Amino acid sequence: MTLRPELEQITDRIIARSKSGRTAYLAKINHAAEDGPRRAHLSCSGQAHAYAGAGPDQGALATGRAPNLGIITAYNDMLSAHQPYGTYPDLIKRVAREDGATAQVAGGVPAMCDGVTQGEAGMELSLFSRDVIALAAGVGLSHNTFDAALYLGVCDKIVPGLVMAAATFGHIPAVFLPAGPMTSGLANDEKAKVRQKFATGDVDRDALMAAEMAAYHGPGTCTFYGTANTNQMLMEFMGLHLPGAAFVTPGTPLREALTAEGTRRALAITALGSDFTPAGHILDEKAFVNALVGLMATGGSTNLVLHLPAMARAAGVHLTLEDFADVSRIVPLMARVYPNGLADVNHFHAAGGLGFMIGNLLDEGLLHPDTKTIVGEGLAAYARDPKLSGARVTWEPGPRDSLNDKILRPASDPFQPSGGLQQLDGNLGHGVIKVSAVAGDRQVIEAPARVFHDQDSVKAAFRAGEFTSDVIVVVRFQGPKANGMPELHGLTPSLAVLQDRGLKVALVTDGRMSGASGKVPAAIHIAPEAMDGGPIARVQDGDILRLDAMAGTLEVLSDGFTDRPAATADLSANQQGLGREMFEVFRNNVGLASDGAATII
Structure with missing residues (x-):
């Protein structure tokens, strides 16, 4: 053809x-x-x-x-x-x-x-x-x-x-x-369920360990x-x-x-x-x-x-x-x-x-x-x-027809008409979102922001029961210049629990998620990053954010947003230990996430 x-x-x-x-x-x-x-x-x-x-x-x-x-x-x-x-x-x-x-x-x-x-x-x-x-x-x-x-x-x-x-x-x-x-070992969805139960305290560490070992065997x-x-x-x-x-x-x-x-x-x-x-x-x-x-x-x-x-x-x-x-x-x-x-x-x-x-x-x-x-x-x-x-x-x-249409379909009869990766632009900068595993009614969210500077603080707020209404969780100072852009996949079980409770939830970050990120909408790789004074550094708790994965927009709707000074963060803890000191030259010379976050090309 x-x-x-x-x-x-x-x-x-x-x-x-x-x-x-x-x-x-x-x-x-x-x-x-x-x-x-x-x-x-x-x-x-x-x-x-x-x-x-x-x-x-x-x-x-x-x-x-x-x-x-x-x-x-x-x-x-x-x-x-x-x-x-x-x-x-x-x-x-x-x-x-x-x-x-x-x-x-x-x-x-x-x-x-x-x-x-x-x-x-x-x-x-x-x-x-x-x-x-x-x-x-x-x-x-x-x-x-x-x-x-x-x-x-x-x-x-x-x-x-x-x-x-x-x-x-x-x-x-x-x-x-x-x-x-x-x-194949323990089914991945079964493993994910055990992780969510552990996040809510419904199972203990022994049960979690048994599930993980059965999956990665x-x-x-x-x-x-x-x-x-x-x-x-x-x-x-x-x-x-x-x-x-x-x-x-x-x-x-x-x-x-x-x-x-x-x-x-x-x-x-x-x-x-x-x-x-x-x-x-x-x-x-x-x-x-x-x-x-x-x-x-x-x-x-x-x-x-x-x-x-x-x-x-x-x-x-x-x-x-x-x-x-x-x-x-x-x-x-x-x-x-x-x-x-x-x-x-x-x-x-x-x-x-x-x-x-x-x-x-x-x-x-x-x-x-x-x-x-x-x-x-x-x-x-x-x-x-x-x-x-x-x-x-x-x-x-190879086969001309799928041998299991619940897993694999032809392009003429797909699971979705598009690949599910969307570019995001707006007054928060630019980034991407993957929506292939996100339900259609979760792809547009307008909610107040809760701002954090690390994922451990998000988990602590979750354990303390602080998330009781729709929320867009903003985790910043997670870009390549700030701390090497670690994956924030550890947030997935907690955010998934909130979503399963009926809340509208999204993540917005200048960091990245795992390749296994799934049903929780996540606007990631936001650039310029907070460390560069990007717009994400001006977001405050309570600001109304709108994430529209269908239209490809990411906006702060609150008045006065553009006139605020950029927040700063104490990143000294990210610079020492387990070899992080040796990577300072990378953090200082890395390019934008939207260009591949490269240091040598």
Whole structure:
């Protein structure tokens, strides 16, 4: 089907806006590709240093006639999503060796879990860890001895940071290898109910712990559709995974075979062969538009509103909040995955998953079919499903019909006509709201404000019974310059309880919510932030605020608002302890949330 005119217009606008940046970027990576890896040009001493630990691969490395893959890994065994990566390097090296090539672990990158640090001081390092990951990957690849890179990462900041690095080293190919989701445990909605009961004191900590352990029970990504699984979806929509690789569970023969096949594909697309596919040529304007479409069609994480502009800027592409809102307006919501439904990603995958969705969106003219991908074909290749044939992977056409229309529907019969992400503008600044899981009668709220400077104060007010009528909770000084922009997901159970009691409730913040934020309307990423003296710093208790997610407006209706001085806050407690002192340079140099809250691009 012909590309929808509206999508073509959005793409043309992005291309025009990005012209100078993209032209300079392509000139840079094309020049680097012409020089090629410097492995063969290193001094004998330099080569000896690079190959000394390579064991049986030393000879092949020294001759320099076969590809050498650089592995960038986010492995650690404290995080379930990254624990499976412990075995990947040996497998990759064995497969490369079988093809007469080599592979080396070029470097490790940090991988922190927002679930572990949620509501803790460590969360204030979380967003900036994305840029640290990009920097760490850059250090690993700076030895300039690799013909392609394999990126091993899954979760919230890891994949965006790795994509930023892959774009920066865009003169070499990049293949992303996922680890897959854990098998289904306690249903996510049951887990959420226990959390709400704990917030109201109806169950004790032992019951809460039992529920959490039943939900997060083994290796792999958390099964709800948060930022980690949104990342995996994006890698397929952008052509950086093998087709159908995202949601195959760890420890299965198909998972191992896909890892081996990803290694072979990386070897096939280096400059030493006839199918050279540098990462920077994949990461173009159309690829990022396809990413936006995937984000909206699946009801993905709001954290990607921060990450995609930073990822795109690394490849010379300039995205704005307007692009997100305009794509959301024309792309229907095709999936119901928790928190936007009861199913988890394993159920979504079984219902037809990304193969069905990509094929259907292509048929509807809502994806660019002609993008470059690592498989050497257009995006139609990602409408296929991987199957195991002996020890190798083959691909078959994916389902043309949903296998469970309570989870996955075609674009012609969607759950909602739009993707559910709305840009907000008004005298409070600009930001975003995700409404795919918010009931229609909750999407417009006009109520008095209660202003807080941290989420613990909100929880204390909740426990004290202070919320007895409709309220818009304003939590400010939570932006990247103030304290690194931690997620405020810890507020979700309390606010959900208030909403279930019949109150109209909303959150307004210059911070961010979890990728699993759901039924409580939350106006997030408000910029300029309070730390910059943004309008949110002038809100006072009792001011009447109006949040209209349908119209895309966020306003203070009280008289005299614009003439007030901006409030200040004592942020000294955010600057010390658990490594926060080391991140002062990030807080001092970070950009606006609406531009991706980046420090290095």
